[in-house]
Amino acid sequence: MSAPLTIIGTGMAGLGLARAIRSRDPHRALTLITADSGDEYAKPLLSSAFTKGQSAAALAQRDALGVADAIHATLRCHTPVEAIDPHQRTLWLGAERLPYERLVLATGAAPWQPFETPEALAERVFQVNDLDDYRRFRAALERHPGQPVRVAIVGAGLVGCEFANDLHAGGHRVALIAPEPAPLPRLLPPPLGLALAEAFAAAGIAGYFERQVQALEASDGGVALTLDDGERLAADLVLVATGLRPRTALAAGAGLQTSAAGILTDRHLQTSDPHIHALGDVACVDGLNAMYVQPLQASAKALAATLTGTPTAVGYGAWPVMVKTSLLPIVALPPRETPARWRIDGEAGDFSAVAEDTAGRLIGFALTGACVRRKVELARAAPPLLG
Numbered sequence: 001m002s003a004p005l006t007i008i009g010t011g012m013a014g015l016g017l018a019r020a021i022r023s024r025d026p027h028r029a030l031t032l033i034t035a036d037s038g039d040e041y042a043k044p045l046l047s048s049a050f051t052k053g054q055s056a057a058a059l060a061q062r063d064a065l066g067v068a069d070a071i072h073a074t075l076r077c078h079t080p081v082e083a084i085d086p087h088q089r090t091l092w093l094g095a096e097r098l099p100y101e102r103l104v105l106a107t108g109a110a111p112w113q114p115f116e117t118p119e120a121l122a123e124r125v126f127q128v129n130d131l132d133d134y135r136r137f138r139a140a141l142e143r144h145p146g147q148p149v150r151v152a153i154v155g156a157g158l159v160g161c162e163f164a165n166d167l168h169a170g171g172h173r174v175a176l177i178a179p180e181p182a183p184l185p186r187l188l189p190p191p192l193g194l195a196l197a198e199a200f201a202a203a204g205i206a207g208y209f210e211r212q213v214q215a216l217e218a219s220d221g222g223v224a225l226t227l228d229d230g231e232r233l234a235a236d237l238v239l240v241a242t243g244l245r246p247r248t249a250l251a252a253g254a255g256l257q258t259s260a261a262g263i264l265t266d267r268h269l270q271t272s273d274p275h276i277h278a279l280g281d282v283a284c285v286d287g288l289n290a291m292y293v294q295p296l297q298a299s300a301k302a303l304a305a306t307l308t309g310t311p312t313a314v315g316y317g318a319w320p321v322m323v324k325t326s327l328l329p330i331v332a333l334p335p336r337e338t339p340a341r342w343r344i345d346g347e348a349g350d351f352s353a354v355a356e357d358t359a360g361r362l363i364g365f366a367l368t369g370a371c372v373r374r375k376v377e378l379a380r381a382a383p384p385l386l387g
């Protein structure tokens with residue numbers, strides 16, 4: 001009989017793995033532990049749910065009981081793991097000590113915020129990285145019934161831009177603030193980022209680029225944001241989307257090898273401890289932490305095979321990211337290294353940008369507007385993310 005398996009985290013990575021294990025081994029003892037409610041949901045849908053008018057309850061596909069039932073597992077929700085003792089193979093859950101035989105860390109990534117939120121603004125400043133966050137943010141928006149809410153979004157990466165588009169489509173007044181000259185700096189070369197800024201501006205989303213938030217204060221029943229050039233903006237709510245950092249503290253505390261990019265694993269998702277594996281947003285697999293759904297799905301499949309007796313190395317294809325900005329459709333496959341040049345064609349929002357290395361080989365691409373139809377052709381020509 002195979003060793004019982006304990007998985008920390010019930011996001012798409014932890015649940016995806018549990019499901020993949022169950023389909024290969026109906027009898028394996030599985031314990032899942034999560035700090036949150038344990039509801040099953042697809043995180044990418046959080047940033048398109050205002051357009052569709054979806055509540056948190058509508059986004060939850062199953063509650064924790066339903067999940068446990070469907071995969072015949074023990075699921076412990078609202079149970080943060082405080083420490084791992086890798087020598088005793090024990091988890092610390094408050095006063096309880098829970099032994100494990102094989103452990104998988106799927107603890108995801110946590111939002112990072114570069115400025116303080118005054119306590120008085122706790123009900124007005126949000127980060128949305130899981131369903132519980134979304135529930136709270138949506139409730140705050142609903143406290144202003146029948147009127148557009150002024151939402152200042154700080155950060156113009158994937159999460160900030162998708163929420164800007166979504167809240168605007170949901171009828172709210174959005175301002176987008178970021179230190180870079182244009183949105184999506186990690187996915188798009190500047191001319192394409194500017195095309196998105198123009199599409200946002202044309203729709204009425206106010207862009208404050210090359211600006212940083214210096215301070216937040218309570219003011220007139222809302223929030224006053226002071227920018228680094230002294231300008232003050234008024235908002236009802238603030239959504240902070242300034243990036244995510246892998247939750248490596250548990251692993252680091254247990255002496256596992258970690259870096260700023262995550263828990264270090266090999267292609268078999270094994271950490272520096274042979275009894276502990278990691279996958280999803282928390283894992284840096286062979287030097288890469290992609291932080292997207294397709295890599296974690298490939299990891300779940302490979303790890304399930306490994307943990308059920310067929311050692312399998314994970315590989316990632318050339319999987320482009322589809323950005324959910326209906327105001328300007330975008331597809332991008334960001335290059336792993338800085339390109340020698342971007343070759344950019346197009347105009348008026350319809351751009352193709354191909355990233356090349358010094359030998360002129362395609363190493364990534366970004367497409368906007370009507371050019372997104374080239375995604376299959378270019379993805380075929382691109383190198384795999386993890387070959």
Ligand code: FAD
Pocket residue numbers: 008009010011012013014033034035036043044045046047079080081082106107108109128129159162247250279280281282291292293294296321322324
């Ligand atoms: P998480 O979903 O963060 O799960 C982590 C789990 O670990 C949670 O259950 C948490 O409670 C638990 N946990 C953490 N610490 C502890 C602890 N100490 N004890 C117990 N439990 C713990 N990707 C795409 O490919 N396409 C998209 O369009 C896309 N859109 C996105 C939109 C948004 C708004 C966001 C935020 C992300 C988006 N992503 C997208 C990224 C994608 O959603 C993530 O890569 C993926 O959901 C990460 O899953 P995960 O299971 O690794 O982490």
